[in-house]
Amino acid sequence: MTRVSHATLLAGVVVAIAVLALLPRFAQPYYVTLVLPAFAYAIALLGFNLLFGVTGLLSFGHALFVAIGAYAAAVLTSKLGVRSFEAILVVAGIVAVAAALPVALLSVRYVRIFFGILTLAFGMLFHSFLFKFYNLTGGDTGIRVLRPTLLGSDFKDLDKTAFLIGPFYYACLVLAVALAFAMWRIVHSPFGLHLAAIRENPRKAEYLGVRVHRFRLLAFLISAFYGAIGGAILAVNTGQADPELAYWTHSGELVFMTVLGGFANFFGPLVGAFTFIFLKSELMGATQYWRFFLGVTLAVIVIAFPRGLMGLASDAWKKVARS
Amino acid sequence: MTAFFDVLIGGVFHASVLFLVAAGLQLVFGVQRIVNLACGSFYALGAYFGISAVGWATAHGAPTWSFLPVLIASGIVLGAIGPFIERLLRTVYKRDEAFQLLLTFALVLMFQDVLRFFWGANPQQLGNLSMSYGKVTLGEVSFPTYNVLVMLASLAIAVALGLFLQRTRHGRILRATAENREMAEALGADVRWIYASVFTLGTILGTVGGALVVPTSAASLDMPVELVVEAFAVVVIGGLGSMRGALVGALVVGLTRAAAISFYAELEVLAIYLIVIVVLVARPAGLFGKPVE
Amino acid sequence: MSTALIETVGVRKAYGDFVALDGVTLAVAEGETVAIVGPNGAGKTTLVNVLTGLLKPTEGIVRFKGDDIAGIGPVRLAERGMARAFQLVHIFPALTVAETIAVAVVSHRRHGLKTFVSLRRDAALWDRVREVAAIFGLDGKLDSEARLLSQGEKKLLDIASAFALVPEVILLDEPTSGVSSGDKHAIMRTLIDAARRAGVKAILLVEHDMDLVAEYSTRIVALQGGKVLADRTPDAFFSDPEIIAAIVGKRVGRLAQDTRLPT
Secondary structure, three states: OOOOOHHHHHHHHHHHHHHHHHHHHHOOHHHHHHHHHHHHHHHHHHHHHHHHHHOOOOOOOOHHHHHHHHHHHHHHHHHOOOOEHHHHHHHHHHHHHHHHHHHHHHHOOOOHHHHHHHHHHHHHHHHHHHHHOHHHHOOOOOEEOOOOEEOOEOOOOOOHHHHHHHHHHHHHHHHHHHHHHHHHHHHOOHHHHHHHHHHHOHHHHHHOOOOHHHHHHHHHHHHHHHHHHHHHHHHHHHOEEOHHHHOHHHHHHHHHHHHHHOOOOOOHHHHHHHHHHHHHHHHHHHOOOHHHHHHHHHHHHHHHOOOHHHHHHHHHHHHHHHO | OHHHHHHHHHHHHHHHHHHHHHHHHHHHHHHHOOOOOOHHHHHHHHHHHHHHHHHHHHHOOOOHHHHHHHHHHHHHHHHHHHHHHHHHHHOOOOOOHHHHHHHHHHHHHHHHHHHHHHHOOOOEOOOOHHHHHOEEEEOOEEEEHHHHHHHHHHHHHHHHHHHHHHHOHHHHHHHHHHHOHHHHHHOOOOHHHHHHHHHHHHHHHHHHHHHHHHHHOOEOOOHHHHHHHHHHHHHHHHOOOOHHHHHHHHHHHHHHHHHHHHHOHHHHHHHHHHHHHHHHHHOOOOOOOOOOO | OOOOOEEEEEEEEEEOOEEEEEEEEEEEOOOOEEEEEOOOOOOHHHHHHHHOOOOOOOEEEEEEOOEEOOOOHHHHHHHHOEEEEOOOOOOOOOOEHHHHHHHHHHHHOOOOOOOOOOOOOOHHHHHHHHHHHHHOOOHHHOOOEHHHOOHHHHHHHHHHHHHOOOOOEEEEEOOOOOOOHHHHHHHHHHHHHHHHHHOOOEEEEEOOOHHHHHHHOOEEEEEEOOEEEEEEOHHHHHOOHHHHHHHHOOOOOHHHHOOOOOO
């Protein structure tokens, strides 16, 4: 991986944030509404990639936590009358971590395909629970998510779209930046170094005194938290929490997005989330066989560009730097 | 009493079909170390294609009773796609497992729309064809002959597979390659041909499974993604790579599902996942698999 | 109360009918460099695995600093102060030399759970990393990814990261295997020297190269068929022709005639 100077990196990040901040001003509302799920997935993927790109564990059940976040938002607003977005985020995070604890305790002893299958099983367990227990979870229609208040204000005078592309957009932007910054610190800390060591060679890490299971567990808990925050944002955006959020193919899409952006790079998941959302939207508009083309895209990435878009960018940067 | 037999027959029937798909998964995993998420897609393809084949055959004057052999034949014919898919997967053999898994996921996505393109979004079925073989009656209980035939067919295939793997030269080469690829290569095995044929065999098992189930249920676009979870449950319970495990695992899943549907519908799939989790935690290698890590 | 740093008492390890170790008793005290030798299949690897807490003996006791360490596993072993470097090189392929050593330093300092501290800005950490790297001559390659190093450099890195744990006892499993003969002595000297400087109290060495064993060990433990054949100083060891014949086969030449005491 090219070591880009921190000044350049910072400059790039500032530009990106500025563009995103100004987007509602000069872009069509349709595109702005797409950025919201992009924010949601960006956050969820930051969590996913802590497990996958950094620690080397491929989970096929990350959507479980996205669903938890969505249903937390739904239950709080529709059933418990709690409308504060901040409360939703806190509760979503806590519930996700609580749910992740037993899952992680059972799963982190296994690696590779077993970890993948185990997490897939847990995800589907939750899905069937959501699907079947109609009285609690609304069954296959799910539960509505009512508009939350932001820092106490309910923005009554704004209609749904205006709220979403206005105050909610900025709330999510701030949230995404803050959580991305936190994840940057986590990845570049001694903890992050230990996770990378675990990914590269778990046995050697053990011989250097690294408690592999414990660190994997912590990474899992953090990833669950991020997943739930993403799920909460998604649910507020669509106004609905439904069981398909927990289906294994949704987990598969999360992996897809991450690999598309580049799992070996911190910004990969972010780039992947945005790219996937826009790609999917364009494809859905162009053809009813958009799944096929998404599949082809994934196949091409896996076969030819495994390091994803950021890998391509990194190679291009290297060429430019050399000339 | 009838309820018990209904559960038994229903469960074993479902297990018979599941066994075929799981056997395909186990073969491919055992020899090539690939977990094929697209196994459900092959299953669905077999189902849809089977319906079309029967429709075509009947339109061309084939007698009603011939639908079972037609189904089996159509499943086998579909195996022709096996080598092409294997060729695609070959590009990532040397890479990390995650990429292999992802490539099969890409196949799942692609197959979804391939099925939709050829057969549309509505579920398809063969009507009451499964009843045309009549019923078998034992005392108070009776069940469709078709179901019994499928169970027998599946059992026959299981035995044939077992004999093939244990008694024939080809089978032994396959098992050797599964144990140690480099060694097998060094001893002269044509690994590429082995991989292509194993994958094709695995594909055929899946397509035939799908074809056989169609007379008793419908072919729908949900099939591919739903089957994967049950198939995975089977191989996890039985142990990755083990044929015996596929048999036992299929019976466990089939019977559990039948029992759950009968007694407490909400628990249907929940029960299966719970068993998966319990087995994975208590004995990660499954009942017959080799211990890992 | 024995003064041994690490010891086994009557250790027996059996796998069904196969006995890998039979009544092995040995003790390593502070200041010693003990070489474990023997033909393949003699039980060296099993003994090492028992000594490093990876295997529980079927019978017998294995102690480190007076505490029973049977089967405690690599993590707890490292925490207690014993490090191990392997014959087959273990690296973190995508991590740089600096990062690899840093993993050990962070682990030693028990900083692993610090999630919000910046790694880059921890000057004390990287100073220590440079220090350890310099001992092994790797300070020129700090930013190289481990997978790009030569076989010998990878070996040194593996050992360097073990040293960075500041262990009291270090176990080196054929440290010079895969290294060209010209470099072997240089590497051994570096290791013994580094160990002394790093405060390592005892070294256990598994080696096939008898020249190195003669030159650098203070005591030689020879295994054969799971039993201790001999436990002597190099002097005593190499002046006994029966032992030589059993372990190294017929050996004529400098070694048999050399009466020089090892340092």
